[in-house]
Amino acid sequence: MTTTSKAEFLKYDRTLGVAAMEFRGFYYPVDAAVRGDGRIYGLSRSHEGDPRGVRVCMLDLESEYYGVFGSIGEGDGQFTWAASIAIDKDDKVYVGDEYLERISIFDADGNFLDKWGTPGTESGQINGPCGLAFDSDDHLYMSDHRNNRIQKFTRDGQYISDFGSEGSGDGEFDLPWGLTVSPGGDVYVADWRNDRIQRFTPDGDFVSKHGESGDGDGQFNRPSSVAVDGEGYMYVADWGNERVQILDPDGGFVMKLRGEATVSPWAQQFLDANLDESRLRANSNLRTAENIRGDSEHELSSHIEHIFWAPVSVKLDGAGRLYVVDRNRHRIQVYARA
Amino acid sequence: MSTSDIALIAHLMRRAGFGATRAELEAYAVDGYEATVDRLLDSAAEDDVPMDMLYRYHPDHSGMIGTGGVTAYWLYRMVNSKRPLQEKVALFWHGIFATGYSKLTQGRVLMDQIDMFRRQGMGDVRTLLVELSRDPSMILWLDNHDNHKTAINENFGRELLELFSMGVGNYSEDDIKEAARAFTGWTIGNAGYMERRAQNDSLWPYGRLNLHFEYRPEDHDDGEKSFLGETGKLTGEDIVEIICRQPATARFMSRHMYSFFVADEPPVTQWPYSEPRDPAAIEILSRAYFESGYDVGEMLRVMFNSDFFKSRDSWYEKVKSPAELVSGVLRLTGELNKPDPKLQGAASEMSTMGQSLLNPPSVEGWHAGVEWIDTGNLVERINFASERFSDVNQPGIKAMIGKSMADAGGVASPERLVQSCLDQLGAIEVSEPTRAVLLAHAENLKSSSGGHENAVGEMLRLVASTPEFQKG
Numbered sequence: 017m018t019t020t021s022k023a024e025f026l027k028y029d030r031t032l033g034v035a036a037m038e039f040r041g042f043y044y045p046v047d048a049a050v051r052g053d054g055r056i057y058g059l060s061r062s063h064e065g066d067p068r069g070v071r072v073c074m075l076d077l078e079s080e081y082y083g084v085f086g087s088i089g090e091g092d093g094q095f096t097w098a099a100s101i102a103i104d105k106d107d108k109v110y111v112g113d114e115y116l117e118r119i120s121i122f123d124a125d126g127n128f129l130d131k132w133g134t135p136g137t138e139s140g141q142i143n144g145p146c147g148l149a150f151d152s153d154d155h156l157y158m159s160d161h162r163n164n165r166i167q168k169f170t171r172d173g174q175y176i177s178d179f180g181s182e183g184s185g186d187g188e189f190d191l192p193w194g195l196t197v198s199p200g201g202d203v204y205v206a207d208w209r210n211d212r213i214q215r216f217t218p219d220g221d222f223v224s225k226h227g228e229s230g231d232g233d234g235q236f237n238r239p240s241s242v243a244v245d246g247e248g249y250m251y252v253a254d255w256g257n258e259r260v261q262i263l264d265p266d267g268g269f270v271m272k273l274r275g276e277a278t279v280s281p282w283a284q285q286f287l288d289a290n291l292d293e294s295r296l297r298a299n300s301n302l303r304t305a306e307n308i309r310g311d312s313e314h315e316l317s318s319h320i321e322h323i324f325w326a327p328v329s330v331k332l333d334g335a336g337r338l339y340v341v342d343r344n345r346h347r348i349q350v351y352a353r354a
Numbered sequence: 355m356s357t358s359d360i361a362l363i364a365h366l367m368r369r370a371g372f373g374a375t376r377a378e379l380e381a382y383a384v385d386g387y388e389a390t391v392d393r394l395l396d397s398a399a400e401d402d403v404p405m406d407m408l409y410r411y412h413p414d415h416s417g418m419i420g421t422g423g424v425t426a427y428w429l430y431r432m433v434n435s436k437r438p439l440q441e442k443v444a445l446f447w448h449g450i451f452a453t454g455y456s457k458l459t460q461g462r463v464l465m466d467q468i469d470m471f472r473r474q475g476m477g478d479v480r481t482l483l484v485e486l487s488r489d490p491s492m493i494l495w496l497d498n499h500d501n502h503k504t505a506i507n508e509n510f511g512r513e514l515l516e517l518f519s520m521g522v523g524n525y526s527e528d529d530i531k532e533a534a535r536a537f538t539g540w541t542i543g544n545a546g547y548m549e550r551r552a553q554n555d556s557l558w559p560y561g562r563l564n565l566h567f568e569y570r571p572e573d574h575d576d577g578e579k580s581f582l583g584e585t586g587k588l589t590g591e592d593i594v595e596i597i598c599r600q601p602a603t604a605r606f607m608s609r610h611m612y613s614f615f616v617a618d619e620p621p622v623t624q625w626p627y628s629e630p631r632d633p634a635a636i637e638i639l640s641r642a643y644f645e646s647g648y649d650v651g652e653m654l655r656v657m658f659n660s661d662f663f664k665s666r667d668s669w670y671e672k673v674k675s676p677a678e679l680v681s682g683v684l685r686l687t688g689e690l691n692k693p694d695p696k697l698q699g700a701a702s703e704m705s706t707m708g709q710s711l712l713n714p715p716s717v718e719g720w721h722a723g724v725e726w727i728d729t730g731n732l733v734e735r736i737n738f739a740s741e742r743f744s745d746v747n748q749p750g751i752k753a754m755i756g757k758s759m760a761d762a763g764g765v766a767s768p769e770r771l772v773q774s775c776l777d778q779l780g781a782i783e784v785s786e787p788t789r790a791v792l793l794a795h796a797e798n799l800k801s802s803s804g805g806h807e808n809a810v811g812e813m814l815r816l817v818a819s820t821p822e823f824q825k826g
Contacts, residue, residue, distance in 0.1 A: 063423060064695050066420065066422075097695060283560070287558075305566045307569075
C-alpha cells in the first residue's frame with residue numbers, strides 16, 4: 017500500500033498531440049500503447065467522412081515525432097473501425113479492428129507483418145476486438161465485446177481459452193470495452209454497459225467487481241478502459257461521466273480527474289504560426305461556459321477545452337505515468353504519481 | 355379494422371412521420387386514428403435513442419467537425435426513433451429557421467439547435483422564438499454578435515420579422531431597427547475568437563469549441579423603443595411577446611404548418627402576393643394558435659384531426675423531401691438500426707438528392723415541393739430506393755417478402771402481387787394508370803424464372819419509382 021495522501025496521488029504532467037486529420041497528431045484517437053522505452057503509439061479511428069484521419073501516430077513523451085502508419089480500408093495494414101492497440105515483448109504492434117474483425121500486426125516502425133481473425137461466435141472467432149492486452153507470457157487477451165466474452169490467443173492468433181457470457185451477474189458482461197493484465201497477472205475488464213470493473217484470475221475465474229451505475233465517487237457511467245499498477249490501484253476511464261477515477265486495490269475511491277490539458281508543443285507550434293487566432297485566444301475565457309444546454313457533462317465538455325471529452329483509454333508506463341486518451345479533443349493527457 | 359382506417363393512418367404517418375410498415379399501421383389502427391395522433395404528440399414519451407451506443411461507435415456524432423457526423427446522427431434518429439413526429443417537427447423548424455454550416459463551420463452547435471427544436475418545437479412559439487434568439491448558431495449565422503448598443507446590426511431583427519414570424523408587409527423598417535436595438539447585448543461567449551475560428555475553419559489546437567449564449571448588459575440598449583405600436587424599454591423577450599400577439603404571426607405560422615404537413619404553398623417570398631391555397635384551413639390553425647396560447651402541439655393536434663388534413667384531396671400531393679424519402683426507405687428496409695459505418699454514406703444520399711441537412715442553401719431554407727425533383731434528382735431518388743429494396747438480406751425486405759408469400763400462398767396472381775407489395779410498403783394507394791403499369795410488369799414476372807421472392811423484389815423496386823411512392 018502506498019503512503020501517499022489521496023489528494024496528491026496523481027498530478028497533471030503534460031499534454032501530447034494536436035488535432036490533425038493526417039500525419040502528425042490525432043483525429044478521434046481511441047487507444048494508445050506505450051513501449052518499454054517510452055515510444056507512444058496513438059491509434060486514431062477518425063470517421064467515415066474523413067478517411068485521412070485513420071492511422072497510428074508514433075511519438076514520445078517529449079513530443080518527438082516518429083511518423084505514422086496505417087490507413088482506412090480493408091487491405092493489409094488498413095483499418096475500418098480501428099479500436100484497440102497493444103505491443104508484445106518483441107515490440108510488434110497489434111491493432112484490433114471491430115468492423116473487419118481482425119488483428120493486424122506491424123513491426124516497431126509500422127511496417128505491416130501479418131493479420132489474423134475470423135468473424136463469428138464460435139471459440140476463437142471474434143466479434144468486436146475492442147480491447148487488447150498481453151500477459152507476461154505474451155499471450156493476448158482480447159475483449160471480444162459483441163460476443164460478451166474475453167478470449168485468450170497466442171500472438172499468431174491461435175485460440176487458447178475464453179471466459180464470460182452476456183449478462184449482469186458475476187463473470188458476465190454487457191458489451192465490455194477495454195481490458196488490462198495487471199503486473200500480477202489478473203485480468204481487469206471495463207464492463208461497459210454494466211457500469212463496473214470486473215477482475216479475474218489469469219484463467220478467467222471471477223475475483224471481484226467494483227463500481228455501480230451513477231456519477232458519484234466510485235460510481236461509473238459506461239467505463240471504457242482500466243489500467244492497474246503494481247500496487248493494485250485501478251485507473252478507470254469513466255467515459256460517460258467524462259472523467260478518470262482512481263480506486264484503491266479494494267475498490268475504494270481515491271480520487272477523480274476531470275482533465276486539465278495545456279497547450280502541447282505541437283499545439284503551440286500551430287498557435288505560433290497563426291497569430292490572428294492566438295491573439296484572440298489569449299483574450300478569451302476558455303475555462304468556463306455559462307448558458308449551455310442541459311446539464312450533461314458531455315455537453316459541458318464540448319464547450320470547455322481543457323477538460324476531458326470522451327476519455328476513452330487509460331494506459332500506464334513503467335514509471336507510473338498515466339496516459340489518458342482524450343478522444344473528442346484529439347490528444348493525450350499525461351498524469352504522474354506525486 | 356377497415357382498409358380505409360389503415361389508409362388514413364398511413365397518410366398520417368407519411369406526414370407526421372416518415373411512413374410506416376404495414377405491420378406498424380395495423381398496430382396503430384387497433385388504437386384508432388385520434389389515439390395515434392395523441393401518441394405522436396406525447397411529449398412525455400421517453401427518448402428511445404441509445405446515445406451511449408452512438409457515441410461509442412461514432413465519435414463524430416458528437417459533432418464538432420464537419421456535418422457528416424451530425425447529419426448521420428439525425429438520420430439515425432429519423433430512421434429509428436419511436437417518436438417520429440418529434441424528428442419531423444425538428445425538420446419543419448430547420449427549414450424555417452434555416453441555419454447553416456457554411457458560415458459556422460461547426461456541427462455541434464447546429465446539432466444543439468436541432469436538439470432545441472426537438473425539445474421545444476411542439477411547445478409554445480414564444481419560448482421557441484426566445485430560445486432561437488439566444489441560440490448561439492443563430493447569433494453567429496445572422497451576426498447578432500455584431501449588434502451593439504452603439505452600432506446596431508439589423509440582420510437578426512430583420513429575419514426574425516421577415517422569415518421567422520410575420521412575413522413581409524406586416525411591419526416597418528423602423529420596427530426592424532427597434533427590434534435590433536432590443537437584441538443588442540445578446541451575443542456569444544468569446545465572440546471574436548469564435549468568429550475567427552469559424553472564418554478560418556479552424557479545428558486547432560484541440561477540435562472545435564462549442565458556442566454558448568452570453569448576455570452583456572453593458573452592450574444592451576435599454577432605452578425606450580417603439581415596436582409594432584407598443585412603446586417602452588423593450589427587451590428581446592418583449593419583442594418576441596409582441597410578435598406572438600400579432601394576427602400576422604398566427605397566419606404566418608399556420609401557413610408554414612399547412613405547407614409542410616398538408617399541401618405545398620408557394621415559396622415564402624410570394625406569400626404577400628398570393629392567397630393561401632386553403633384560407634379556411636389557415637383560419638382554423640390561426641384560431642388554434644391563439645386559443646392554445648401559441649402552442650404548436652395543439653395546432654398540430656387540430657390540424658391532424660381536421661377534415662382538410664384527412665381529405666383525400668391532399669393525399670400523395672406532397673413530394674417527399676430527400677430527408678423524408680431516405681428515412682422512409684431505410685425504415686422500410688429495417689437497416690441501419692444500430693451503429694454502422696454505412697450510416698454516414700446513407701446520410702450523404704440526402705445531399706446527392708439536393709438536401710444537405712444543417713447546410714441549407716440560404717437563410718430561406720430549401721424551396722420544397724416539386725422543386726425537389728429535377729431530372730437528375732429524380733434518377734437519384736429512384737435509384738436509391740430501388741437499390742435498397744434490391745437487398746433481400748435486409749430484415750425489412752425479408753419480412754415483406756415473407757408476408758407477401760404467406761398472403762399469396764406461394765403463388766400470387768399479378769393483382770395480388772401488386773396489391774401485396776403496395777400494402778407492405780405502407781398501404782400505398784395508386785392511381786389507375788400507375789396500377790396498370792404495375793400489373794403489366796407483374797404479368798411479365800409470371801413467366802420469369804426467379805420465383806415469387808424475385809417477383810416481390812422486382813415489384814418493390816418498381817413501386818419505388820411511382821409518383822405515389824415519391825410523394826407522400
